[in-house]
Amino acid sequence: MVRPDTTVSPLPQARWWRAGVVQAVSPPGVIDLGPGYLEPALLAVDEVLPLYAEALTMFGPAALSYGANAGAEPLRASLAARHGCTAEEIMVTAGSSQALTLLCTVLGRPGRFVVVERTCYDLGRSIMTDHGLRLREVDADGEGVRPEALDRALSHGDDVAFVYLTPTFHNPTGTVAGEQRRRELLAVAARHGVPIVEDDAYTELCLDRPAPPPSLAALAGRQGVIRLGSFAKTLGPGLRLGWLEAEPGLIDTLAGRGQLVSGGALNHLTSLAVSMLMGDGRYERRLSWLRGQLRLRREALVAALRSGLDESVTVSRPAGGFFVWLTFDPRRSEAALLAAAGRAGVAVAPGSRFGSAVGTHLRLAYSLNPPDRLAEAAARLAAAWRTEETLR
Ligand SMILES: Cc1ncc(COP(=O)(O)O)c(C=O)c1O
Secondary structure, eight states: OOSSOOOOOOOGGGOOSSSSSSSSSOOOOOOOOSSSOOOOGGGGHHHTTHHHHHHHHHHHGGGOOOOOOOOOOHHHHHHHHHHHHGGGGEEESSHHHHHHHHHHHHHOOOEEEEEEBBBBHHHHHHHHHTTTTEEEEEEETTHHHHHHHHHHHHHOOEEEEEEOOOSSSSSTTTOOOOOOOOHHHHHHHHHHHEEEEEEEEEEEEEOOOSSOOHHHHHHHSSSEEEEEEETTTTGGGGOEEEEOOOOOOHHHHHHHHHHHHOOOOOHHHHHHHHHHHHHHHHHHHHHHHHHHHHHHHHHHHHHHHHHHSSTTTTEEEOSSEEEEEEETTTTBBBHHHHHHHHHEEEOEEEEEGGOOOSSSSEEESSSSSHHHHHHHHHHHHHHHHSOOOOOO
């Protein structure tokens, strides 16, 4: 299907985009740069529509049966081919959040620690603390966690269940760890015998060359690393579909948990539907179109912020993912900046939501609005932050 380059048309079903059907809807008039959602017109409605009929035609009753506990073989095989591992090293999950939940139940025990970056995905933190795990924060720099900081955290004598990292297009900072950094982190964790959970939701959304280095899982041959992947950011979170990569022994343990033995793989029919998309180049075409759309949105937001804000504010230009990370003079108050943004009709995410970052930060998503709205939001923010008293 040919679609215009710069924008996408509004959906005829717009009336269904409302509270009670979808998770969160911003009030009328507010430009919402808060959540890491895809704009409605960027969700893969056209691509997904035929897939269920195709899967039911191809697999018949097997598509409506209990699915194989670790996930249906066609999707495991496609994912293995795409990510350079074997199908035995892939397990289908109901998205990254469910994969992390499952890992917490198997690797965690209330009171154990997880080592995390000082600033990292807020809801990943919630999933871990929901399971009674305690978070030990470590310092990061422009490439993510510093190996010496990780080494120190693992030398504390705490009972550490795992290390949780996002080395590629980090949420919220957008940073990418280079290959050398990745190898150093792997070496530290291996020396301490602690597994790494690599949350890799955004890798396919690489917007610039060069591509990021291989995943930690690939570099380690999946020994001691569990990588979480998701279709939420590439097709749509409503599919509730993702996967994890791990060594086959751990996959057997995870797939042997009661919930999976009782109910079979999660989202079995959806997994077969998505396997149809991956088999014949349609997934690749979708990704390349989506990357183009995200590139336009990133450029619109970054350019308008940089031209509107003074040099005391650092505006990141991420090489992939969904988020721009703003760093302010630490004397400016996050609460006052948020309030000024709110009065200007723009919702943004406070940096403090993602942990105990040093300094004053805000996260802005460019995934949920078209380029012209992003430029408008940036202009409103720049005006609001120029005129408001936002010093502590
Ligand atoms: C780093 C990260 N991990 C996981 C998720 C959630 O993934 P899923 O929808 O597959 O549960 C998100 C979504 O915001 C994310 O940013």
